[in-house]
Amino acid sequence: MQPILEIEHMSIHFTQYAKGTRRRELPVIKDLSLQIAPGQVVAVVGASGSGKSLLAHGILHILPRNSHMEGRILYDGSELTDKRAAKLRGREIVLVPQGVTYLDPLMKVGDQVRGEDAAPDAAQRARKALTRYGLAPETEELYPFELSGGMARRVLIATAVTHEPRLIIADEPTPGLDAKAAARILGHFRELAEGGAGVLLITHDLELALTIADQVAVFYAGQTIEVASAADFADPANLRHPFTRALWRAMPEHGFQPIEGAQPYPGTLAAGCPFAGQCDRSTPQCREAADLPLRSWQGGMVRCLNPRREE
Numbered sequence: 001m002q003p004i005l006e007i008e009h010m011s012i013h014f015t016q017y018a019k020g021t022r023r024r025e026l027p028v029i030k031d032l033s034l035q036i037a038p039g040q041v042v043a044v045v046g047a048s049g050s051g052k053s054l055l056a057h058g059i060l061h062i063l064p065r066n067s068h069m070e071g072r073i074l075y076d077g078s079e080l081t082d083k084r085a086a087k088l089r090g091r092e093i094v095l096v097p098q099g100v101t102y103l104d105p106l107m108k109v110g111d112q113v114r115g116e117d118a119a120p121d122a123a124q125r126a127r128k129a130l131t132r133y134g135l136a137p138e139t140e141e142l143y144p145f146e147l148s149g150g151m152a153r154r155v156l157i158a159t160a161v162t163h164e165p166r167l168i169i170a171d172e173p174t175p176g177l178d179a180k181a182a183a184r185i186l187g188h189f190r191e192l193a194e195g196g197a198g199v200l201l202i203t204h205d206l207e208l209a210l211t212i213a214d215q216v217a218v219f220y221a222g223q224t225i226e227v228a229s230a231a232d233f234a235d236p237a238n239l240r241h242p243f244t245r246a247l248w249r250a251m252p253e254h255g256f257q258p259i260e261g262a263q264p265y266p267g268t269l270a271a272g273c274p275f276a277g278q279c280d281r282s283t284p285q286c287r288e289a290a291d292l293p294l295r296s297w298q299g300g301m302v303r304c305l306n307p308r309r310e311e
């Protein structure tokens with residue numbers, strides 16, 4: 001089947017000016033490839049600062065001005081250019097943004113959810129979307145400052161899904177919601193996928209991701225280090241990268257073992273595998289290896305010199 005979204009070797013860097021005129025390039029995403037088929041939920045899981053939101057903004061072509069993106073993004077088989085992204089954004093391709101500050105503070109909720117939709121049934125559809133997420137019709141008359149955090153989040157999701165999108169990019173869609181509301185929203189993303197949409201679910205929460213994802217792309221320091229099927233997480237022996245196994249062990253149901261050390265900040269990235277400093281399997285070669293490729297390995301993908309099943 002034709003993927004709805006294909007990302008090939010995406011890299012994103014920021015240009016920063018330090019002390020007067022000294023310029024430096026800060027690489028934040030490196031060689032990222034990812035595919036989503038219609039009907040599929042792909043989760044991107046990674047720690048804070050690993051580049052998840054930038055990936056979302058890169059796909060939508062809404063990156064900040066001081067950034068630069070390389071690589072290719074194909075939507076429905078043809079290149080997603082700036083112009084095409086601008087046309088599809090908010091319609092076929094929607095973002096559920098991470099921050100509720102994306103709501104227009106001067107616009108009533110009803111108008112935000114309707115957007116530029118001029119169809120005769122636009123108001124009715126907006127109301128239906130709000131009701132679906134447990135918001136009363138009166139909410140339409142409120143301004144964003146009158147909403148609680150959880151309500152604002154529901155408004156963002158309602159806004160995104162009112163127009164029958166074909167690709168949904170949800171960036172940490174559930175914080176501030178109780179478990180029941182979060183499950184309902186994820187269930188709805190699943191339904192949209194059953195209806196043929198592609199869903200990219202961005203989250204730091206592996207447990208949450210596994211409740212609806214078909215595939216999980218694990219992010220570390222701006223790179224995909226593993227692509228696994230959700231089913232692989234049933235047994236850590238199926239997982240390919242030491243970081244993915246560490247994430248598995250950090251899940252509450254698997255003993256909550258903390259991952260020692262920290263992910264390197266993009267500005268301090270040295271040569272070698274970025275995870276080498278925290279890896280229980282790293283060798284001197286790992287610290288020197290430059291630009292490890294993401295390669296196929298036992299039914300998934302991995303970026304590691306020494307991927308191995310646990311004995």
Ligand SMILES: Nc1ncnc2c1ncn2[C@@H]1O[C@H](COP(=O)(O)OP(=O)(O)OP(=O)(O)O)[C@@H](O)[C@H]1O
Binds near residue numbers: 048051052053098204
């Ligand atoms: N405008 C910017 N200028 C410079 N660096 C930036 C900018 N925006 C993000 N970064 C850097 O890019 C990296 C990735 O940021 P990003 O927001 O994508 O992380 P994330 O994975 O979404 O994190 P979180 O889980 O906290 O939302 C971070 O190290 C961040 O400091």
Ligand code: NI
Binds near residue numbers: 052053054171
């Ligand atoms: Ni983010």
